[in-house]
Amino acid sequence: MATSSKGAGSIVSQKRQQQIKRVGVYTTAILVSIFVTIPVYIMLLLSFQPPEVVFSGGQVNLIPQTLTFQNFNELLTTTKTVRYMTNSIIVTGSSMVLSTSIAVMAGYGLTRFDFRGKSLTARAVLFSYMFSPIVLAIPLYVLFYTAGLLNSYFALTLSLTAISTPFAIWLMWQYFQTIPISLEESAWVRGASRWRTVRDVVLPVARPGYISAAIFSFAVAWNDFTMARVVMSSDNMYTITVGASLFLDRVSVGWSETMAVSFLMCIPPFLIALFLQNYLLQGFSVGGLE
Template sequence: MASDTERAATADVARGDVGGDHLLSHRTQRRLRRVFLYVVALVVATFVTIPVYVMVVIAFQSPATTFAGGNVNLLPSEVTLRNFRVLFDTTLTATYFRNSLLVTGGSTLLSTAIAVTAGYGLTRFDFRGKGIAARAVLFTYMFSPIVLAIPLYVVFFSLGLLNNLFALTLALSAVSAPFTIWLMWQYFQTVPIALEESAWVRGASRWRTVWDVVLPVARPGYISAAIFAFAVAWNDFTMARVVLSQDEKYTITVGASLFLDRVSIGWAETMAVSLLISIPPFLIALFLQNYLLQGFSVGGLE
């Protein structure tokens, strides 16, 4: 039978107390790691939440309340829509917002359609240089949009499409398409070809197979591609500033930047338009985040 000393030594080893050094047990280490992660998450959430909180508070307070006493009051004492009324009554905010919705919707649909078509073709059809072509598409995404701005300006000028929302839609689709094509190429590789072969055996055409079999399975992939294209188009400033030149054609990002030069528009109205710009991305992230995570993880971006 083991002596009391041996049993105590064994217990010390199990607890991590070896050689007189009192090491932490595995349970304590896990707890410390968990606490550390919680602290880091709390710090990041604080830095992210504070600007949003300031934006929302100032947007729903009148300037007189916000700047009463010469200080910035961030504890809400009233809720008013006065800042939003000023925006829609004295500026072209409604027009800017409509233009952004049209351009973003068109660019998202076009970029996603191109991505699905090209991604499926790269996955299911064999041709020489397919791998190089697919990687070349992704390589083009590494160029900043400002690099493409001047060439696209020259192209649209030659075609007579400057100051046209359709031209801006094409430009934004060109910016987002390389990444969305690569994403769908990766995602379609996870869709078993046996599913299509089973449909073909039953007499389905390739188009019917793609529509009824492949696309439902690949839904997380093309929704992720659509979300990415939406983010590129909705947040765009560079292409809109290059392609568009008339005030009534501007998108909300360009139009909001013009408010800073207007004496009649203050910080309260600026925060109100910033809140309006933030609502669509917030709703997209809220309702489609599961698709986004599935699409990027299965698509080879985990």
């Protein structure tokens, strides 16, 4: 009796289903790539060409004719781009370290210590992440104004940490659950303290988890606009996201310079995604975020 190549209850054969699935995946990947690549290409094009060349003939010239660093030189010499970038690096680095440290400690505590309402606490932490930053902006502004901390790195760092920490804690809580307690018990039997066990045993194993939390905290802080605009009132204290938006209101800074500063803003996230993508994928997949 001849066997059918079709699956039970299926009109389309298994091989045909796999081919359709493969074509669908490739088509989606190509469309997404085109959708992402075209804006990036235009940004690079405007960044490395003089404005008079790009907009010659009353329309954007999408074929590069001359390449120059004139736009970047204009940014570095006539604007506060360096200052804005420095502010972003300071605030982002501080927020990333603080948020990741809190997430590691809180995630480990939620995993290894039993107390009443532990599961409810973990879910409440994640629920707090659902609030939009603008909801927290006004209360934080009032608190910092009362304490006299407005227009300071400290205030903006705390604000960004408050936004990114809840999800980072949830991520570390999920990731620490994948680490067997037997590893720590083996160290305790050999006389190691809990702190040394965490430092020498748990943290090396949890590296993909807390690197993923750090990358997430970096993305929140680096791309933030709302908190920086609310907390900072001085032009010298603005981050690069706020500073770049101000360029559109200046007569001396055109679209080419604006695209150039946008390109500078993309460099740090691109480098992190390029060199740490494996840790990011491991952290989110093993951390139980299906």
